[in-house]
Amino acid sequence: xxxxxxxxxxxxxxxxxxxxxDQIIPKQFLKTVEREGLAKGLFYDFRFDEAGKExxxxxxxxxxxxxxxxxxxxxxxxxxxxxxxxxxALMDFGITCVISSGFADIFHNNCLNNGLLPVVLxxxxxxxxxxxxxxxxxxxxxxxxxxTVSAPSGAKFRFEIDPDRKHxxxxxxxxxxxxxQHAPSIDVYEMKRALAQPWLEA
Amino acid sequence: MAxxxxxxxxxxxxxxxxxxxxxxxxxxxxxxxxxTTPQAFAGxxxxxxxxxRPDRTLAVADHNVPTIGQALGVNAVEDEEARLxxxxxxxxxxxxxxxxxxxxxxxxxxxxxxxxxxxxxxPGMTIVCGDSHTSTHGAFGALAQxxxxxxxxxxxxxxxxxxxxxxxxxxxxxGQLGPGVTAKDMALAIIGTIGTAGGTGSxxxxxxxxxxxxSMEGRMTLCNLTIEAGARAGLVAPDDKTFDYIRGxxxxxxxxxxxxxxxxxxxxxxxxxxxxxxxxxxxxxDIAPTVTWGTSPEDVVSVTGLVPDPDSFxxxxxxxxxxxxxxxxxLIAGQPITEAKVDVxxxxxxxxxxxxxxxxxxxxAQAAFLEGRLVAPHVRAMVVPGSGLVRDxxxxxxxxxxxxxxxxxxxxxxxxxxxxxxxxRLAPGQRCASTSNRNFEGRQGRGGRTHLMSPAMAAAxxxxxxxxxxxxxxxx
Ligand code: SF4
Numbered sequence: 001x002x003x004x005x006x007x008x009x010x011x012x013x014x015x016x017x018x019x020x021x022d023q024i025i026p027k028q029f030l031k032t033v034e035r036e037g038l039a040k041g042l043f044y045d046f047r048f049d050e051a052g053k054e055x056x057x058x059x060x061x062x063x064x065x066x067x068x069x070x071x072x073x074x075x076x077x078x079x080x081x082x083x084x085x086x087x088x089a090l091m092d093f094g095i096t097c098v099i100s101s102g103f104a105d106i107f108h109n110n111c112l113n114n115g116l117l118p119v120v121l122x123x124x125x126x127x128x129x130x131x132x133x134x135x136x137x138x139x140x141x142x143x144x145x146x147x148t149v150s151a152p153s154g155a156k157f158r159f160e161i162d163p164d165r166k167h168x169x170x171x172x173x174x175x176x177x178x179x180x181q182h183a184p185s186i187d188v189y190e191m192k193r194a195l196a197q198p199w200l201e202a
Numbered sequence: 203m204a205x206x207x208x209x210x211x212x213x214x215x216x217x218x219x220x221x222x223x224x225x226x227x228x229x230x231x232x233x234x235x236x237x238t239t240p241q242a243f244a245g246x247x248x249x250x251x252x253x254x255r256p257d258r259t260l261a262v263a264d265h266n267v268p269t270i271g272q273a274l275g276v277n278a279v280e281d282e283e284a285r286l287x288x289x290x291x292x293x294x295x296x297x298x299x300x301x302x303x304x305x306x307x308x309x310x311x312x313x314x315x316x317x318x319x320x321x322x323x324x325p326g327m328t329i330v331c332g333d334s335h336t337s338t339h340g341a342f343g344a345l346a347q348x349x350x351x352x353x354x355x356x357x358x359x360x361x362x363x364x365x366x367x368x369x370x371x372x373x374x375x376x377g378q379l380g381p382g383v384t385a386k387d388m389a390l391a392i393i394g395t396i397g398t399a400g401g402t403g404s405x406x407x408x409x410x411x412x413x414x415x416x417s418m419e420g421r422m423t424l425c426n427l428t429i430e431a432g433a434r435a436g437l438v439a440p441d442d443k444t445f446d447y448i449r450g451x452x453x454x455x456x457x458x459x460x461x462x463x464x465x466x467x468x469x470x471x472x473x474x475x476x477x478x479x480x481x482x483x484x485x486x487x488d489i490a491p492t493v494t495w496g497t498s499p500e501d502v503v504s505v506t507g508l509v510p511d512p513d514s515f516x517x518x519x520x521x522x523x524x525x526x527x528x529x530x531x532x533l534i535a536g537q538p539i540t541e542a543k544v545d546v547x548x549x550x551x552x553x554x555x556x557x558x559x560x561x562x563x564x565x566x567a568q569a570a571f572l573e574g575r576l577v578a579p580h581v582r583a584m585v586v587p588g589s590g591l592v593r594d595x596x597x598x599x600x601x602x603x604x605x606x607x608x609x610x611x612x613x614x615x616x617x618x619x620x621x622x623x624x625x626x627r628l629a630p631g632q633r634c635a636s637t638s639n640r641n642f643e644g645r646q647g648r649g650g651r652t653h654l655m656s657p658a659m660a661a662a663x664x665x666x667x668x669x670x671x672x673x674x675x676x677x678x
Binding site for chain 2 (some may be wrong): 015016017018020022023026027028030031032033034035045050074075076079080081082083084087102103104105106109110113114123162163164165175176178179180182183185186189190193196197198199200
């Protein structure tokens with residue numbers, strides 16, 4: 001996994017609530033057997049019209065936000081399907097941090113497992129950042145070490161993150177490798193289970 | 203000390219180790235399908251890691267499969283990428299020694315229909331699948347949740363999942379549902395009450411007289427929609443109905459093991475003095491047949507109600523979303539929802555494609571048929587059984603003949619138009635009465651407009667040609 005430490009980048013405002021993973025990456029892009037190359041499908045129906053032409057008014061199509069690496073979104077971002085293609089598509093596009101007042105659980109986990117930082121702030125803080133991101137200067141700083149988001153106006157907000165998750169993100173640690181260190185405990189658990197619930201071992 | 207909730211009991215029985223805020227949780231059953239696994243198997247291969255418990259893993263082909271011509275196997279799949287994805291699954295499971303119900307095998311079908319049907323889903327288990335509607339299996343009192351592909355890889359490699367403990371939310375539905383009101387309506391009413399983020403961070407246990415009265419299939423519908431309320435998992439405590447449903451199924455325990463299993467399963471209930479972080483109560487009598495008007499499952503309205511005014515919503519982003527939803531759905535605030543004329547009717551998906559769902563739809567179709575009424579001429583109506591075995595059962599009961607005679611298409615099993623990854627999808631602007639679970643923009647096909655409802659309501663809409671209250675429809 002790619003480590004996340006500190007990010008200085010452009011922030012794009014997407015002021016909609018309940019943006020679901022079908023919108024983040026529509027199903028026609030889920031047929032791939034790869035993780036890469038999904039940027040082309042990111043927010044596809046928002047970005048392109050029926051003829052496949054770019055919609056000029058969508059935030060990520062506007063010149064100033066094309067290179068955004070931070071997305072500021074409405075509440076309950078990433079609800080719906082468990083598809084990990086959603087964080088893959090965001091990352092392939094270059095977005096490595098999403099800020100919202102709330103994320104759906106599975107999406108939140110999927111982000112952390114890929115080194116994409118989901119930042120949860122209070123609704124009024126998200127709104128303040130959203131307003132700033134609409135202005136001329138929208139280069140924000142997200143610092144995982146200090147758990148802060150800084151806006152160009154100097155406004156600074158602190159966010160919470162589970163310390164272990166933080167550690168794994170900072171170091172870019174592989175969860176499977178970590179868990180395999182517990183292999184002896186898994187063996188013991190399986191032996192006990194085989195005795196208590198033999199019908200599961202058929 | 204306070205007692206434990208059902209969720210606490212399952213959780214505690216599966217924790218292997220604690221690593222900071224995360225527990226390492228043993229997984230009893232891992233269900234996999236073609237869409238969310240190729241990158242996981244690729245990851246394992248790259249790291250040289252084997253699959254730890256192929257015997258606790260089961261694979262099906264469901265999302266991509268066309269709903270005709272399945273006897274041809276993957277060759278029935280015209281889309282090249284989709285075929286490659288199915289072939290990739292076939293290769294991966296063969297290498298790992300994982301059992302796989304291939305296309306055309308009558309045991310194949312939608313993953314959340316197949317697990318319970320085979321008796322794989324059992325009380326007290328931890329179950330995961332790279333699909334958010336894994337919550338379905340909670341109907342058996344199993345902790346069942348959807349996971350992402352990195353987690354699929356983690357489970358394949360370790361048979362465990364890393365997770366922080368969730369909160370306990372209990373939703374109690376008192377009293378009895380009225381005639382024509384189903385588990386689907388109950389679920390939509392609950393989502394309408396608590397919102398699509400209402401369950402975030404929680405596991406929901408469903409309780410109360412109306413929940414206990416549901417059949418196992420009704421409980422599956424209810425738990426299936428739990429994810430649309432933002433909770434990863436829903437639970438119903440197992441009871442005799444649960445055990446009766448499992449008994450005799452291919453993977454159910456047999457002989458002496460059966461009695462041992464039942465007595466073990468009976469320990470899975472919330473203690474009377476267990477504490478829940480939050481409680482929500484509804485009265486079943488207040489629930490009418492319910493449909494969605496917008497593009498989020500929380501956008502619900504009673505079938506007797508009106509399309510809401512965006513200004514009636516509390517926050518700016520909710521108002522913006524509602525305005526956008528009405529525009530997308532082609533509806534006008536204040537209009538009766540029954541004015542919505544439908545082009546397509548879809549009866550299927552892991553929410554409502556089991557035999558009881560098909561029977562409920564068939565009952566409406568038959569009542570109309572006896573009055574000389576068929577599917578409205580402008581409507582394309584399709585019925586897609588959840589598995590090959592559901593299809594066989596329906597055909598044995600003559601439901602397919604009735605559907606056909608009434609003007610419905612009778613298709614082969616799969617996810618079908620629930621998500622439109624396969625050839626079944628809506629054209630832009632088409633309005634669909636659907637028994638599935640998501641009315642998101644473009645979910646059933648780009649520009650398609652989805653109204654979620656129960657199978658009986660969808661069948662009634664097919665015949666009336668517009669959204670209609672199944673209760674009045676049946677008596678006229
Ligand atoms: S039927 Fe729909 S919701 Fe269910 S597994 Fe298939 S695509 Fe997912």
